[in-house]
Amino acid sequence: MDTNITELSERLTQWGATIEMLPGQVSPHTGNGSNWASADWHWETRTYKVYFPVGYPFHGIYHELLHLVWAGIEGAGCLEVMPGVDSRVVANIAEFNNDLDHAIVIPREIAIYPDAAGFWQADLDRTLRETNFDDRSHLGTLKCKMTLFRGWLVLPHALPNYEITAEYRRRLSVNGWLEAADRMTAGVQQAGRDKMAAVRHLQSGLALDYLNESYCFQRTL
Numbered sequence: 001m002d003t004n005i006t007e008l009s010e011r012l013t014q015w016g017a018t019i020e021m022l023p024g025q026v027s028p029h030t031g032n033g034s035n036w037a038s039a040d041w042h043w044e045t046r047t048y049k050v051y052f053p054v055g056y057p058f059h060g061i062y063h064e065l066l067h068l069v070w071a072g073i074e075g076a077g078c079l080e081v082m083p084g085v086d087s088r089v090v091a092n093i094a095e096f097n098n099d100l101d102h103a104i105v106i107p108r109e110i111a112i113y114p115d116a117a118g119f120w121q122a123d124l125d126r127t128l129r130e131t132n133f134d135d136r137s138h139l140g141t142l143k144c145k146m147t148l149f150r151g152w153l154v155l156p157h158a159l160p161n162y163e164i165t166a167e168y169r170r171r172l173s174v175n176g177w178l179e180a181a182d183r184m185t186a187g188v189q190q191a192g193r194d195k196m197a198a199v200r201h202l203q204s205g206l207a208l209d210y211l212n213e214s215y216c217f218q219r220t221l
């Protein structure tokens with residue numbers, strides 16, 4: 001393992017987590033780990049299991065550890081849903097939680113591993129290609145908006161001078177969404193570890209009524 005990963009693992013161990021590196025294994029909970037790195041937090045044992053393909057780039061493993069630094073050591077915790085909420089909403093909230101973390105984690109990852117920039121550029125480019133911008137139906141428009149706003153949480157801070165950022169900006173601008181997206185991204189950075197404040201910025205940026213504080217809360221690790 002490289003020294004950045006070893007150092008961060010030690011910090012997390014000192015904080016009270018048990019870190020398990022599981023190259024070549026797949027999470028039994030999410031099924032992730034065979035194509036890209038992924039990690040599960042086990043609340044009872046405070047164990048963080050990191051799954052990744054053999055030979056996976058270090059930045060991706062480091063990325064998973066940064067998630068735990070932010071959620072655990074720095075106290076951002078994670079968004080949780082009240083019992084009884086529809087499983088689709090649970091999945092949505094988990095994705096929003098991940099997006100909010102990425103606004104902090106990805107710029108840090110790139111600062112340590114500059115080659116991670118290419119990875120995230122390709123990832124956000126693929127997301128763009130997978131979105132049908134010709135579908136102007138209500139649902140189609142919402143999907144486009146989600147793709148652009150979710151990308152915008154990360155891009156201005158992580159890849160400010162990349163063509164991919166210019167492309168997201170162009171598309172936001174064409175739809176009249178750039179101002180709201182900029183406000184959301186600035187608000188989320190300002191909210192920092194106050195995740196419910198970050199949720200309010202997401203909510204007003206996206207104008208989503210279903211992203212609602214009545215069923216979702218911030219849980220400390």
Ligand SMILES: [Zn+2]
Binds near residue numbers: 105
């Ligand atoms: Zn991540």
